[in-house]
Amino acid sequence: MSQQEHIAQLEKENRHLKKQLTRLNSHPMEDLVPRDVRLLTELEHFESLGKNIPNGCLFRCHIEAGKLEDFRKEHQWLNHIYLSFASSSWEKLCNISMIEVMQDITLWLMKIYPIDRMNVFPSLYKSLVRCSAFNTEVRYYYSDAETRWLQIMIQPFRDGIWVVCNGFILDVTDRKHVENNLIAEKKRLQMLGNNLPYGVLYRLVFNRVTMKTSMEYVSSTWERITGISPYSVVEDIQAFHDIIHPDDLPYLLEATEMSKQTTTVFEVEIRINYKGNVRWLHISSQPYKVKEMVIWDGIMTDITRRKKVENELEKHREELESLVKERTEELILYQTSLEQMVEDKTHELTIAKEKAEESDRLKSAFLANMSHEVRTPLNAISSLLNILAGDTQLPGNIREYIDVITSNSEQLLKLIDDILDTAKIEAGQMIIRMESFCIDDFMDQMAIFFSQYLLIHGKAHINIENVKINAGKCIVSTDPIRLMQIMHNLISNAIKFTENGHIHFGYRVMDANMLEFFVEDTGIGIPEDHLDTIFQSFRQLELGNNRRYGGTGLGLHISRSLAQLMGGDMYVKSTKGNGSTFFFTIAYNPL
DSSP: OOHHHHHHHHHHHHHHHHHHHHHHHTSOOSOOOTTOHHHHHHHHHHHHHHHTOTTEEEEEEEEEGGGGGGGGSHHHHGGGEEEEEEOTTHHHHHSSOHHHHHHOTHHHHTTBOHHHHHHHHHHHHHHHHHTOOEEEEEEEEEETTEEEEEEEEEEEEEETTEEEEEEEEEEOHHHHHHHHHHHHHHHHHHHHHHTOTTEEEEEEEEETTTTEEEEEEEOTTHHHHHSSOGGGGTSOTHHHHTTBOTTTHHHHHHHHHHHHHHOOOEEEEEEEEETTEEEEEEEEEEEEEETTEEEEEEEEEEOHHHHHHHHHHHHHHHHHHHHHHHHHHHHHHHHHHHHHHHHHHHHHHHHHHHHHHHHHHHHHHHHHHHHHHHHHHHHHHHHHHHHHHTOTTSOHHHHHHHHHHHHHHHHHHHHHHHHHHHHHHHHTOOOOOOEEEEHHHHHHHHHHHHHHHHHHTTOTTSEEEEEEOSOSOOEEEEOHHHHHHHHHHHHHHHHHHOSSSEEEEEEEEEETTEEEEEEEEOSSOOOGGGTTTTTSTTOOSOHHHHHHHOOOSOHHHHHHHHHHHTTOOEEEEEOTTSOEEEEEEEEOOBO
């Protein structure tokens, strides 16, 4: 049960006790003779009523009318008051024997807090003199460890020499705890409200009986926020409705009604007329029901500045949207223009590309034809030179001339072959013919051939070695002619650029799909800035080197292109002065 519901229950019990007390006062006692039949009947009726009072008891006491003046002095009036009756719940309520109190009522009176007892005297004296209703609440020492709150209600009347008081005592400890908690809660609300520079804490109450809505509590900033007095909305909320903007009032009432019916969170933003100016308020609360009431505890915040900023932002947003729209239209036009330009340029480039491709094809065809035409007489010259070289009767100088002509003819034939291969590669006419053979036997033949090659060229002091990495024989399907061409180009270059040291070559199985070959030398090496260009056609290291070592710059370009056609690639690692290592890969097709 909530605090509000508990208070409502106690108030209902209080009203019931007042009715019972009124009924008692309609039958005053004429004397104190206990044997009087009328008194016994009345006491029985008194006891019956007392049993129906929860958390309380009925009592009757007598005071000598002539001694009322002594009530001005605390220690004297205690001797002139007598408890003549109490209902059976007395001992449970007061934790003291009713018989003992009848003999000496001070035993009970002294259990009331001294400060409360002293505060009672003035009002009690007036009530006894005037025979008017008396109602008070006091703290009571129920036991050494417990204090309770008692509500004492008395209705005195004169009966001869006596002032008779019919009354009841009600235990209101729970209610007082609830009230104290509410007071503490209200103080906390006030403290919070006073610390809200732009907000108001409030409690709005709708009474289903009176059908009225009023503000039960507002914090001290109410008037500063709304511009109206808090007292104007205590009885009726209409004073607040009068300052709400006409367009926002229906919205507020609809939201309030919905919140009232569903007890869901209530949250709105409205405008009010604040001393001739528009002020925006944000109102939010969580309603709950107590008996016949719906209560909203909430907060009302001044959001005028925020709304002003939002309006300015909205204005800027609209301006930006308009500007973006204009720029978008301009960009669309510009994009259309660019697309047309791109289309035109693409068409031009396509035509230029087709012309370039046609030119390359014509150039390649021309080179092929020219190479063929040049190769035919060179072959005839080489054949005749071989015949002359076989004549042992020729003078020594003539034989030297023949050797020079033969060497240059071979170089010219190599150049023609390179030009033909380059033309085929660029024209896309180079064909890879797959054959099955043993890579290990192939590499052994390369070692034998180039050992003789070194001997013929006067470099027999250079160590050339086929480095065997893989165990066993490796049978593959690839083009042996093109593989030999690649290896021949790389090893020939290594011999050309190596004066001392060694040349190592070999291969390894990288994985199930690739073979990797390598040629390592201890020659002059390659500068780092040339590593990216040496695979381009007609590219060599330096003009000075060209004069010393010769060559056309086609060998590496052709070799890399062949490796790519065979499913791999070629790369190099080198440092100037420390030799080079060329690597190339081809597709591994094991058998």
